[in-house]
Amino acid sequence: MVVSTIEHEQAATTLDYSTLDLSNPCVLLETLQTLRQLVVQDGQDIFDSWCSPQRCVAVSRIQRQVFLSSGLNLAHYMALRRHDLRPLQAALVPWGLSSLGRLEGRVIPSLDAVIATLGAICKVNPATLPSRPALQEFLEGDRLLHQQTEDVLGQTTGERRVRIMVTLPTEAASDDNFVRDLLQRGTNCVRINCAHDNADLWAAMIDNARRAETETGHSCKVLMDLAGPKPRLDEVIAPDHKHRLLQGDCLVLTHDLPDPKDATCFRATCTLPEVIDRLQVGATAWIDDGRIGAIVEALTDQGVLLRITHASLKGSKLLPDKGLNFPGTDLQLSPLTAKDRQDLAFVAAHADIVGYSFVQSAADIKLLQQELAAQMTQPREIAIMAKIETPQAVNNLPALMVQAAGQQPFAVMIARGDLAIAIGYQRLAEIQEEILWLCEAAHIPVVWATQVLENLVKKGIPSRAEMTDAAMAEQAECVMLNKGPFVAEAVTMLDDVLTRMQAHQLKKTSQLRALHSWSGS
Structure with missing residues (x-):
């Protein structure tokens, strides 16, 4: 079961509101002062815990100067979110004060601003309170997020804040107009999936991207996404006269396929055969991005017998x-496969960003950093983008971010496809919000990914639900589109949606521009 990223840290002293009259501004002030003290103390403990086992000075692990204050703000945010703030939020609203709902990037300055104002209301000697933060201090978190976003994703086209990333299809290697058109429509970053194609095709794609940069005058970052230990179906055999899996059917995952004439149910091999030996009876399996569901019913001499629990009413193709x-x-799989290590030589020489699939811990980040150091003379110049797609990655996100961003430019991709399957679809929206909060607290850019405008990209017509999803991506720093025949048209529409939405929303904050959508009575 996935644990909240914020609840994951060991509980410390928390506030008890049961005997407090928070409608009294002086009681509210005293409570906030106590909260601030706890946040400072517990936050420092968290910050120190990210150091070595010898609890050395934390700056020895965070070697990028730009991330020092970001790391401490992240620690303060985690300390703050150990408390249930809802009673305080409700008590602050009648006084016209911040409800603390948008303080991710500036925890202590936000608390100090509220405390200083409450102190004035209660006529408390200002010398006994924290100083009201200067405007520059209050806006420092926004500046740091902007800087770290540019370090990873480059500058935006025009005035749009949120970047657009596009996954390149194979045709981008041979059609030099393809990437140029994407950049002219508003694309800021292109993604190459190392699970597909080969080094010659990747090189051609990158050459076309660099040429398009020169011809259009628009900068374009190149992300190369390592394939990672993603198990996939390899060879598939269907029983005679049967082409689709139905609920209740059986599927055997096996190391060796039998003669097709002897197949009595669906059989398949796996690209990572060691996975088969680690499955136990009762384990859940999902195939093809969750389109087919199954449960391990038995372990046999031939392999693992799966019983299909979810499939299309008309049957699903395997x-x-x-x-x-x-x-x-x-599954006990290393996040870096032999293929990944081989691909890293090309990635280190050509990419601006290396995408890290199925990363789960700070140790995984350190492993990639060591591999990059073996491939590059300046390994801290390349950015890392961690794809968050497992419960372990969610639980370990703070330490993972510190290990990565403490050394080099870093971003997080919310890989909603695998993540939804791993944690349950009903928890995806909740966990996505928590990832966004934590990343903003650390001033780390986020990529909103998986199935964005998918109907438009694949079929040319968007669904209503995915238009809302695309608009809500304003909370992130970048939105990723997958490949499809209408991806160029999708870039144009996404550029328009994001440009319009930034007049209404900045991260979590509503922007109240003048509205002229309705006529007066």
């Missing part, structure tokens, strides 16, 4: 190369 997910099963 095709090679479709992804396999086993939520709840520890």
